[in-house]
Amino acid sequence: MSTGSSSPGTPPLARLRALVRRVVPAPARAPLHALGVALATPTRPGVPLFADASSVWVRRLPYFVACVFVAVLLPVTVTVLTQEYQGNAAVAGVLATAQTAPLLLAVTRPLQAWWIVLSADLVGALVLLGADGTPGQQWPWTPMAVVGYLALMLAVGLREPRRTLIGVWLVTGVAGWLCELIAPRFSEPIHVVLFVLSGVVLLLTGTLRARGDAQRRLVEQETISEGERARRTLLEERARIARELHDVVAHHMSVITVQADSAPYRIPGLPDAAREEFGSIAASARESLAEMRRLLAVLRSEGTEGERAPQPGLDRVQQLVEATVRAGVPTELSLAAELGDVPQAVDLSAYRIVQEALANVVRHAPGAPTLVSVRPDEDGVWLTVLVVNGASEERGSRRTPVEDGGTGHGLVGMRERVRLTGGTLDTGPLPDGGFRVAARLPLSTSAAASTKGSTS
Structure with missing residues (x-):
């Protein structure tokens, strides 16, 4: 008797889906399903993230998220750089814009946005070396820079191949290590934290992208296999019909051969020209039968003994x-x-x-x-x-x-x-x-x- 709970052998993903069906109302499942399909679908270069999603709100979701991050991080970064780090207001505004605004570009070109953000973060780290409030604060990466960088890693991981993700992760670690060498007195474990968290984010999103690639290739292969299966079915049926029609045509050809051979004996006083004509007809019929038998041997190369039985009617x-x-x-x-x-x-x-x-x-x-x-x-x-x-x-x-x-x-x-x-x-x-x-x-x-x- 079913109790409504999953059995111990049920896979974790199946359990999660069953839990979602019980907890989430039916009207809310469609958007969640569309988002899941979009996450599992790889995005082509130059095309916005989730551009192939069927739902409009899923296609607009990356722009909305990027705008929210920029709208929140930009003023907070300016405030923290001017009040906590005691930096110049104009310089703080330029740095904050360079570190956050490229998140909008990450929707379509995340790798280019990463180069801009990384360069802005390194320049900001060098600028903060001369700020009065830097001692005792997080350096070389500010808390806002860490949040924006991790958000950028989401877009990079969903777009770029595995080799590029490994390169991005290693460059992130090298940049933090170089900053520690430049000013070890200001260095904090924040660069280690960013290195670890960015690796986790890239691993998860890269795995999701790889799964989407595998599913896409599987769908393409299934489509090709279905077309080949239909073509093979058609060819097999045509071969079967040809084998069956051989029996029908061979019967008539045999009758023609017998009648042409026996005509000179059945019809007395037949002229010599007519005898030759009947002989030519019989020879042509026998040659046609021989050709048909050779063709039938090819068509029946994979046939069964049952196909040699008399054809039904x-x-x-x-x-x-x-x-x-x-x-x-x-x-x-x-x-x-x-x-x-x-x-x-x-x-x-x-x-x-x-x-x-x-x-x-x-x-x-x-x-x-x-x-x-x-x-x-x-x-x-x-x-x-x-x-x-x-x-x-x-x-x-x-x-x-x-x-x-x-x-x-x-x-x-x-x-x-x-x-x-x-x-x-x-x-x-x-x-x-x-x-x-x-x-x-x-x-x-x-x-x-x-x-x-x-x-x-």
């Missing part, structure tokens, strides 16, 4: 429906009593379309009432294949494929088969939550030619 649709019913899907079949002369390619494609559609119903809409209709139109020119299912009623039912011979490529295979035969395919969801697959396949070459001409 509409005479096995009843078996598909019975298998679907056994899988827990109530299915009704409406099959025309007289289908007439159905071309083998259309016969095979119609069967595969019904097979894939029923397999999808079993997988994605278990228990949904389904109707299968296969019948020609009034003129006998087109064959209509219709598979319609309602909304799923048995979410927990088993999901067993209708037959092991399915391609497993769903709508991709249907579209390829329909396109190959010159038909049309219409698929899509229904208002009641069901799904519809409707295919129109030509029963004559004239119908297929008219369709191809209208779509070209």
Whole structure:
């Protein structure tokens, strides 16, 4: 029984997320989530921090924070330099501006802002050597300089690569060490504190940036993999269709070869020119069969023995429906009593379309009432294949494929088969939550030619 608390094996990050969901109200979670995504997204050089965030307030947050730091640190720095360190007011104003105003630049170019701030801090340390109030105060870095420097480290860590962060950290330590060598009598542990705190800030923000880089690369790789997967699926389905059509075409070519070879014996008094013509037809047919067998050997290099079995047709649709019913899907079949002369390619494609559609119903809409209709139109020119299912009623039912011979490529295979035969395919969801697959396949070459001409 669930008690609402996380189990001991739950990762700390998952526990924190669960705690946030319980404590933070739902309206406040969206801004927090947007801020988290922005922190995990690396920023390109010259582009403001969080520029890729979806939320407007997150994109403006760096400017707001920088303005707050400048508005607070600038007057406080001037006051402390003039009253505590007893420095010149004009010089204090220039130093305070040079040490705080570059924080605004840090939103877009933090490394350049760091050079300005570091130089201003070093100049300020040298100027304070001659101030009357420096003895007994923090030197070489004033408390305000430490706060502003750490705020600058946040921007640097979120923008720059790891090598640059290490360089910034080491230069910070070297600058403090040089100041201690110049005036050891004024030196305070403040430069050690700044060295340690800046390293911690750079480590945390650098780690966050590295995580964002890794996530971005992962998303790019997933996008590429998804495109490659779709392309591979399409190619596999086309190869499968080619293997199946070989059996259909090979049958007709074999009939042509036999008829051409036997024509001189079946037709008495055949002229010599006609005998040669039939012999040429038979030779061409045998050569075509040989070429097709060589092509089939390539296409079946990764095939299975099951693909060498006789290809199914509409005479096995009843078996598909019975298998679907056994899988827990109530299915009704409406099959025309007289289908007439159905071309083998259309016969095979119609069967595969019904097979894939029923397999999808079993997988994605278990228990949904389904109707299968296969019948020609009034003129006998087109064959209509219709598979319609309602909304799923048995979410927990088993999901067993209708037959092991399915391609497993769903709508991709249907579209390829329909396109190959010159038909049309219409698929899509229904208002009641069901799904519809409707295919129109030509029963004559004239119908297929008219369709191809209208779509070209």
